[in-house]
Every structure is written in C-alpha cells, then in structure tokens.
Amino acid sequence: MPEARLSRQHWHLLACVAIVLALLAGIGMRQPSPPDEPRFVLAARAMVDSGQWLLPHRGGDLYAEKPPVFMWMQAASHQLLGNWNLAFLLPSLLAALLTLWLCWDLGRRLWNRRVAWWSMLALASCLQFGLMAKRAQIDMVLVGLTTLAMWGLLRHLLEAPNRRAVLVAGFAAGLGTVTKGVGFLPLLVLLPWALWRWRMQGDDGHAGRGRALWLLVPGFLLGAAVWLAPLGLALLHSPDPSLQAYARELLFKQTGTRYANAWHHVKPAWYYLQVMATLWLPGCLLLPALLPAWWRRLKRLDGRYWLLLGWAVLVLVFFSASPGKREVYIFPMLPLLCVAAAPVLPGLLRRTGPRWLLLAYVGVLAAAALYVSVQLLGGSPWAHAQLDRRGMPDSLLPLLGGWLLGFGVLLVAALVWLRQRRVGALVVVCACLLWNVYGWGLMPALDPYSSASALMQRVGQRIGPDAQLGLVAWREQNLLQADRPVTEFGFKRPWDEQWQQAGPWLQQAPETRWLLVLDQAMSPCVDAAQVVDIGSSNRNRWQLVPGRAWHAGCQAHLAPDAASDDEQD
Template identity: 25%
Template sequence: MTDKNKWLHIAIIIGIVGILMFSYLGSQPLMDPDEPVYAETAREMLQVHDFISPRIYGDFWYDKPPMYYWLVAAASQVFGGGEFAARFPSAFFAVGGSLLVYLSGRKLFNERAGLLAALVLGTSLEYFYLGNAAVTDMTLTFFLLAALLSFLHKNYYLLYSFAALGVVTKGPVALFFCVVIIGGYLMLTSTLATVKQMKAGKGILLFAVIALPWYVAMYYFHGMDFIDTFLGFHNVTRFLQPEHSSGKLWYYYIPVVILGFFPWTAFLAQACYTGWKEQGQERKTCTFLLIWIVTVFGFFSLSQTKLVSYILPMYPPLAMLVGYYFDKAWTQGRYKALKLSAIAFGGAAAILIAGLSYASAVVSAELIFPVRMIAGVLTILAAAVLYHSYRHDFGKVFITYVVGMVVFTAFLMLHTLPVITPAVSVKPMVEEFKQQYDGQAPVYIAKFYRPGFVYYSGLAGIELNSEELAAAVLEKNDKAYFIVQKEKYDKLNSDIRSKLRVLAAHEDKILFVRDGN
C-alpha cells in the first residue's frame, strides 16, 4: 500500500471513530456517581492550584493517580469546563487507540487487517460507551495498548514510557499487566533471551523518572495515610474483597464481553480459534494477543470487585484478532463462516431487542418508542448483514456493521439516553433544587448523589448515608434540605414524614425540606 492509501485509511478511522466519540460528549449530563467525581476533582485542582494532591469536597482524595484529573483540568482550560471537557480525554484516547491498532495491525498483519481491526474496535459498544465517559478506563487502555504494542515492535523505551504513564493513570495494575503479559509470552514462546535486548537498566530508570515522582510527592506530603488508602484499600482490599454483590459472580464478565463487543461478538469464537491455531508467520503475534486477552479477563474475573469498565483493556487485542480473522476469511473466501456469523448476529440482535423491549415496558412507558426505533435499526442491520453474507460480499458485510453501529449509537444517544437521564444523573434534580433553595440552610445529600450535586451546584453539602436519614431528619429543628433515594424517604414513618415538605421527585430521587420552627 502507498502512503496515500495509508493516510486515506487514517482519515477514515478518524472520521468514523471521531464521529462516534465526539458527537455526543456534551449532550448529556454526567452520570452518577463516577463521572462527576473526576470532573469535580479536576475542578478543585484548578480552584486551589494544587496539581499534586487530588481532592474532592475540599478533602484530600486518594482514589486514583492524577493523570485523568490533569487531562480534564487541561481540557477545561481549553473548552471552558462542562461535560464536554470532562469527557474529552476519553474521546481523544479512544480515537488514538483505534489509530494505534491500525498502525500496528498493518505492520503485524497487513494493511486491510489493520484497517478492519481499528474500525472493529472503534465501533464496539463498550469501547464507544467508555469513549464517551469521564472515567479513567479509556486513558489506561490507551497507555497499556501503546506499551504492549511497543514491545511487539521492539520499541522498548516507548514500552517503559507508556507503562509508566499507565501507572500514573490507574496505579500498579498497569505495570502488573505489562510484566505478566510480556513475561507469559516470552515463556510460552521460549524467547526469554529477548530480555537481554530490552535495555532493562535504562528502561527501568526511564520508567522510574516518569512514574515515581507523583508517588514520592504524595508520600512526602501525606505519609502512610496515602499508602494505606491508595495502595492498601483501593488496590489490595478492593481486589480481595467485593465492593459490590457482582464481585461474587465468577462469570460476571462473560455477558459483559458478549454485549460489550457487540456487534462483532459473532466473530469472537472464530477469531480466537483461528489465532490459537495459526501456524504461519503471524503465530507469535496471535499468541501475544491471546495471552493479553486471557490475562486481563482472568485477572478481573478473580478480582472480588467487578465493574463493567474494568475489562476494556482486552478489547484492542480482541479487535486485532477479529480484524485479522475477517481479512483472512475474506482472502480465502470462507463463505460458510460468513453465513454462520450472520446467523449468530441475527440471534444476538433478536435477544437484545427482546431484552430492551421487556426492560422498557417494565421501567418506563417513555422508553417504549425509542426502544422500538432501536429495535427497528437492529432488525434492518441484521437483515442487511444476512443478505450480504449470502451474496458472499465480505466488503459490504463489514461496511453494514460499521454504518449500522453509527446509526444505532445515534438513536441510542439522541432518543433513548435523554429519556433515562433523570434516573442516571442528579443534574435535573439540582436544577430543581436551585429554584427552591434559600441560599442559607444546610443541604444533606445521599452519598451516591453527592459528587454530581457538588459539581452542578457548587455546594459541598453534607454527606448522608442511607441508614442515617431518620437520625439526620430528627437531629435538629432548623431548616434543612435533603436529596436522597426515594425508597429511603418512603421508609420513614408517617410521623417523621409529616414534618417534611416534598419539593420535587425525579425517578429514584426526592428533594424535600425540613422547615423547622
């Protein structure tokens, strides 16, 4: 391929993935509770001009290293704050990750396989979702992707540099994955001698220069409180003890991958099997990608704290395998495999349509129409994929998937998400609160809603655990405002509720006031 084709492919990737990642960044409020945490922490960094010690509600905050806060703070200086700035780093690195997959894939496999892999990654559902979210996972995924691909291309100084940036993004887990994946690959392929070529001495020094200064500074300023909270609780304890009930489910990530890699899930089994059985010159590359996938999936499956976003780092190698498989099937004319994938996709789409239809009918009547629109899009997509598959047209099948996902996500973001916004963001309630607030009385906020409340109101409020509601209401007789879960309010006895005045209710949230004497 000529450089002209290379730049054309880069433009295609930036155009398609850029549309998916940047079109909706500022269209919806930040979702509780995670997105407002990162946006508010970055804002407080700017307010106090302290870019070493993250803080929220004015208190020091040891949850994550500062990389994402720094990025949001920088974006806020450029774009003036708000939802767009809070999500900009994730969108930027999502596009960057797709480009890295292309640039690497074209060298490891071939030009077309690299292009297909990049578009597979950029149009997969979870990658799209987290590329539009103000959380750290996409940034970590980018740095981990860059580090591991640097190893494959023997750019070892870049490996150490990007691994260090991953550690400044989310902690030791970035270093853990690099060591385990690369070490596992070297042992499995009997190439441990490669370590001698990896410039370990200078590389470790480079890693330390980039990764350690923030940790040293935090220990200097905060001592063992930082070590115990960040390393002890947020890394070790959360791995060993479940923070949510989902942590007990060993199979938690199986449905997450099936749904999150949609619409390319239909190719997963064939792609992984093809990679495992590969005997040609791409065997080592496929082996590395499979080790990468298994390591990430296995680690987070063993972790007792599980969240949907955690396994995002396994999506780039999955996309590269699918891109390689699709290109190989296309070249070899594997028409039967194409038809089977189309049938599998049709079945998955039917299950998704049924699930969405049931959920919309149960949750909210307002969701019925947008879900029917999405169901229509999925039905047309499945029919088009099946039609082109039986016509043996690999190119049109792939284009149908890509265009279908662009249309699907547009309906999702423009017609479905606005309906459920009151259920996933405290912003509508904050707007109501601003109209009702007297500007002086204390405000009690349920812990889950507090980050969003602070971000949108500018008031720190008083954090309220659900079991403390009755005591907080009865504690004093002066005027006070409360924003809590509606179910918690409903559990208050009638005598207590008689002393309160409900001002607004949105979905699961309720705003009420204790007028006092």
Template identity: 30%
Template structure:
C-alpha cells in the first residue's frame, strides 16, 4: 500500500470516530444545553428571526447556526441529537477536504495527505467536531475566506475577492464579527509582506462583507428593539474586546497554553513555522501569517478561550504537511525528539492513571469515578498505544520524520477511540442533565410547577415533554407565579434564595459537571 493511501485511510478512521459519540450521549451542560433551549424556543415561540433564551432575545450568538439546527429538527425530530451535531460533523469533513485542497495548491501534492491527517487529529478540531457548537462551521468558512484571499492576491480575480468576503460575511452570521477581523488582519499582514499598496479594487470586498450581516441585523433590530442592538454592540462585541465579562485571560494565554491548544502536533508545528519562514516560499509564509492573523488580535482581546485558536489549525496543518513532505533535517531532528518525548509523557500519564489515578484527588466522588473500568480502560490504552508507537518509531529509520509523525498520530487516535466507544456513556452521566431529568421525571408535577436557579437547561433524548416548560429564574424565582411546587438549585447558591426556601423540603440531590444540585419540594 502506498503512503498516501495509508494516510487517507487513517484520516478516514479519525473522522469516522467522530460519528460514534452522538449515539451514546445527550447535549452536555453549558453551551450545548443552552443552544438546545434556544432551538426549543424557536419551535415553541416561533422566534425565528431573533432567537430567544428564557423568553428574552438571545444576544450571545447570531442566528444562522440555529437556523441550520432548526431545519434539521424538522427532519430528525425534537428528541434527536443529530440536528445539533451534524453541522459540526459535516463541517469538519468539509474542512479536512478543504485543508487538503489548500495544501495541494500552496505546498504541493505531497503535503496534501499529511495536511488532511494533521487537521483531523488536532485534539481541539477532533473534539469540537463532535460538539453541538458552531465553531466547526466558523472555521470552515474562515479557511475558505483565506484560500480565496490568496487567489485574489495572486491573480487579482474579483470573483476570488468577492468569494473571500462572502465567506467571512456568512461566518459573521454564525459566530459574530471576528471572521472579518481575521480576514482584514490577514490581508494587512500579507500586503505588508508583499509590499503591496491598497488598491481601489480591494474595496469591492466591503459590500458583501457588510451586506449579509445587515440583511439580518436591520430587520432583527426592528423586531427586538434598541436595547437588543445595544447589547450586541456594546456588551457582546466591544465588551469582549476591551473588558471581558467572561473568559478574561492575560495576553500571553495562547503562548503558555500552546502545547495543549495545538496538541499533539505542537512541536512539528514549531519546526514547520521556522522552516516555512526560512524557505521564503510565499505560499507558506501566507500560511504563517494566517496563523498570526488569529493569534495576534485574539491575544490583544480581553476574552480568551482555546477554541478561539481553531481558525489557525488548517494553516498549521498545511505547514506541517509541507514540512513532513520535505523536512529540514536539523529542525526535523528537533521535532522527532520532541515527539518521542510526548509519546513518553503519554505513556507515563497512562501508567499513573492505571496505578494511582484515584490518589491524585481529594474528592471521594472523583476518586471513585477514576477507579471505574471505563477510565481505567482509557489509561491502559494510553499506556499501550504510546509504548507501541514509540517502539515502532524507534525500530524504523531514526531520521524518518514521516514514520515519527504517524506514530504520534496513532498514539493520540487509539485512546480517542476508547473515549467515544467506551467512556462516552459515563461522560454523559457526568456532563449531561440526564441524572436531573430522571429525578424530575419521577415527580408528579408539571413543568410549569418546577423552578430552577443556577441550573443548566434540560435536554435529553428521552426527556418527558412536560419538562420542556420548567422555569429558569433569578433570586425571586420562588415568588413567581404560579408558586413552584418543586425547586432545583445549585447547592452552593441555595443561600441566595433566602428564607423563601424554608417552605421547601430537600428531597434529593444529583451531581452534574462536578457540582451538586439539590431538589426541593414544597412542604
């Protein structure tokens, strides 16, 4: 079998694994359950133009992703997880294909299968692919915008310019204005590198860049009102840039977090970045600047999360693919040595997990969780796969960067297969609202008689329809009408409900996402 065939088969396996987890899980607590509630209210309240959450206009994200999910709900039904995860899954498959296409165009056909494998096996890409979030769609569109930008700067094609701006505009309707920001910064950096002056033709990008968002924003403002648009502009856009109300981190966050963010390919990426700049190949430097166009502005923005670095990963995969296909021996030696160190660290982590994971935590419930057979199977696979990959790598040609990279990919993918096939049901019990839904299902009360305070929105595949109407409330939720018969509150927040809670009796507790939630019934 040829090496490209092996690499593509490996890539296919990585992608196939992402389609396994939805069979074993519900929406996870956090953004996923929140988005599930947004889509639910789209259906019940018919709030299509302006998504709502808890009966109020939802300002955190634009509507396009929710429109996709709502359309899929009509095909799969309201009790299926597939409408929520299919946009991410299909976008990731398309992203792998697009990354390979870019690699072939910018770095040669030899880089293509490597770029496809690398982008599919970045831990962050692989994990987000299985989520009910919009990040995969956003990355697909920003990557397409970068490809068309390259073609425009190379050929002057107006069509490429309009396509680049159009992709960024659609991405804006999925996750907000950071797509145009990345594109403009990339255009600026590349123009400086080329010593290219701005031209009047460049302004043709503005109409599509602005028109698509405005086609939604203007009528939505007329529907939702001035307070809604002020919330979007002042708090959601400007607030995240200059004064984060959530996810605030120092400017060096992405530098110190790089090993985890670009895992497991961080050392090959470092070598590939240096090699690309040394070679002075315009196409590869374009990819370097594509990474910088995300890292630099997002480091200056107050709000930070690892997932914000997803747009860098297709360009990183192209650079790594080009490097593995034609390695600089000195840099390759550094990368191979570092990758072997990563394999050794993974083996050590697996060994610690097998022998003493429970002793690493002071919380009895966490110790019991780590001692279960599912995590122990994962730790065992980490140990075995890492040692096997290291031995296989060392038994081959010591100077083979390709063999070394393939060993690293195997050591990552094998444990991930255990995660989706073995650990996902356990993860679902810990990270979804299934335990709470089961408890509430046993109570003879309607959803309108249940109030929740600091509790995630409910969503499971087998949730009774009556629980869709539970009430989320603030500190006065117990005084709302009708008076709740059942109250669910996060344990560390029950003091905020004051004396009103004295009228209720604690009847049970559940654990979700490592926190305790108490269920009270009216005396």
C-alpha cells in the first residue's frame, strides 16, 4: 500500500507539473490580440510612459468602461519584467495558478487530499479555464479573486470559525468589484448558507460564525479602496469636468445600466446553457450523471453542496436575468463546480457510460484535428478561403497543418495507450497537449495577423520612416502596433467628426502625412485614385490616404449612422 500511495503521489505531481507547463507554453511568443487585449495593454503602456496611473487612457481619450486595476497589474508586470509580450499575460497566468491551488486546497479541507487532486485536475481539463488562462482578459483575474473570496467564506462557514479567512474573503470581493463590477458575487453564498442553517435548525456545531461575518464589511471596503480611495481624492481635489464624467460613466452606466439595460451582447435567457455545452467541455458531458448525485447529497443536507451548488445557481440566475450576456460572465462558477464534482468523479469514472462519453470527446477532438490538418496541408479551397477571410498568407497552411497533425497523432496515441481504463488521465493529457499546441504553435503562427503587427509593418514600409501617420475609424491594435507616434482623432467619436479634424491635419503637410482608414469609413472628400489598399487585418479592410488625396474645402459628409462601434467585454 505505501508503494501504491507513493506512485499515486508521483502521478499527481507529474500531472501538476504538466498543467503548469501547458499554461506557460508560448508565453512571450505573441502580442496582444483582439477583442480585449490591445485596449488593456494600450492603457497599461500609457500608465508606464506617462507616470499617471490613476486614470486609464485609450489613445487621447479616457477609457471609462473598466476600472484600471487589471491595467495596473499589467503595468506593474512590465515594470518587473521589462517586456510587454511577457507582462501582458502574467496577471492571467498567476490568477490561473492561484485558482488551481485554491480548488486543490478547498477539496483538501472540505474532503481529503484525493478529492483535492480531482478538483484541480477537473478544472484544468475544462476548455474555458485553459483558454482564459492564456488570454490577457480581466476575467481570469476576476475568477482568481472570486475563488479566493469563496475559499475564505467556505473555510469560515464549513471548516471552522476563522476571522482571518473572513477578512481575506471580504478584501478579495472588494478588490474583485473594482477589478470588474461583479466581484461582489461571492457574498451571495450567505443566502444558501442561511437556508442550510435554517434547515439544520441553526446548529452546525460551531458558534459565532454569523457575528464574525461582519468582518466582511471592513475587508470589502479595504479591497474596494485600492481604487476608489485614490479616485475619490482626485474627484475632491480636481474640478476637471472630464474626470467627473469619467467617474459617472464608470460607476453608473458601466455597472447598473450595463446590467439592467444592456445595449450590446443581448442574448436569450437560455444562452448560458449553450456556453456550458461547449466551453465547459469535457466536464459538461458528465452533468447528466452529476446532477442526480448532487441532488442526493443536497437531500442529505450536506452543507458543502448546499453552499457550492447554491452559490453557483444564484450566479447563473443573476447573469441570466440581464439581457446582456457573454460567455465569460458565468466563468466564476466553473472552479467551484469542479470542487463540487470532485468527490463524485472517481465513482462516475468507474461507470461505462461516463467513460465512453469522455473517450468520445477525445476521439472527436483527435478526428477534427486530423481532418483540418489534412485540409490545410492539402491546400483545399476551404483552407484557402479561411485564411483569405482573415488576410493571412497561404504560407501558413503547412505550418498550421503540421501542428494540428502532430496534435491529432499524439491524441490518437494517447487514446490507444490509456483507453477506457484511464480515461481521467486521458482527458488531462488531452488538455495539456491542446494548450501546448496552442501556445507553442498556433498562436505564434497567427500572431502577426491577429495582432495587426503585419498590417502596421506594411503601413510603415509603404509610407517610409519620415512620414507622419494618422488614424481614422481605428482599432486599438492599430495604435498599439504602430511603429511611430500616431495622431488619432478620437476612438468613440463618430467617423464624420474624426474626418472633420483629419482632413485639415492632412492639408497642413500633404507631402508627409498619411491616414490609415477603415474602408467603411472612407470620406467622399478623398481622391479614390490615390488611395492605397494596404490589406486586411482582423476581418477589416484598411486603406492608406496620402495627404495629396484630400480635397481641400470639401464639405461632403458620411452617413449619419457611421460611428465607431466599440465592442466591450
């Protein structure tokens, strides 16, 4: 038995190392890509360059859609590492590793070490976790803070009274709220806890838990003060109307109004079922077997399931009630659901049905990778069309096809080796292979085109090193990847208003000034014969306008509805 336990420990350690290496794969080998990464890095870079860290900027405009905490993390990472390609991904990576450890520790404290490993491995195997860990979006950091707050609350409510854990939970919830407005969601766990206590006649074997929960208030205020305190001081001491407008936009429109009366990403009420069925693979395949098992434990009044599952249901209801929905919104549920699933998983994976479902998942993934690789390597019309839509060269076909072929072959080998008997290990191997191929192969190959660096390099070569560049109807990646200082005329300003400034700017030095313009936003006041089609990037087509192409004195206008469309997370 000791040898068997030692062997299991070695396998667990090997799996842990493999997961960490998979999350690290390719870090530093790509640049920020849309939709969200370039805007955050732009703001972080502006903080570092200007020394003004309180208010984030996107070009010359204040960026009021999100608090600056995540951008502070990126800027601080750059100060530490000195390299933006490493720094912009570091907060998400650290938050992912923290989340994995918190799930492991919760499983250990609420059950045992075996459950702890199942919790961590289950989370690491889900598609959405790996994807968000390797993206520079706020949501991975939010999930890290949300899971930390739940870790503190569950330790206090289920393990033993723990005032320090309550303070940590309050601080994490407060910091999460000023990182992205929904960071307060862990506090909802108090509702299923109160219901469970009522069902248990108020006696769970420990006294004083309810009184200690008041410590959530100072903890939350302290976490929120990380950003709200300096903002409040700035508002008190500065009469600048733009600062007042920034605070109103962020504290009101981007919180309450965004939730209750969303103006984009409007989806039907059942939208999150679709998210779970895809991004939560392969875990969602086990839900038909997990739900009855969870229900039996809920009926036994097991407090661990009442809190974990009750909180997850409340989060799902909260986000489903808003008309605005995105797949990342319910991501905070996933780590805690993996903890709730972990004690049941060993038994489920001894059943034939769940084993075959997971085996089929890996088999379909392998077959899809092999099929797409054949299409790419064979240069099929479909493959050429996919690259052409994204403005990518055909030279990528053998590179992408080779990586996908290798991934498919390795998955097939793992299927043959592990088969049904070790299907849990097979799923973990599949996740590690996927994120290694994604990090080392696919994303670096696509990076020049997804990040717009290839487009902006062509722009720099075409206009020459001494020319001045302006942007109209631009995207954040254009400004971020430019090889010189750029003049821009506002990001969210209607395109017609941008042209009202851009035209005179061109006229002042027509021999040396150029505009990069989205083709949809081209002005009638430009001589079309002189416009240079510079290519596509991120499914948008871009054109270069030399200063000589501007018709001085022209009064033509764009359509009234032509305006910058800013897609936010």
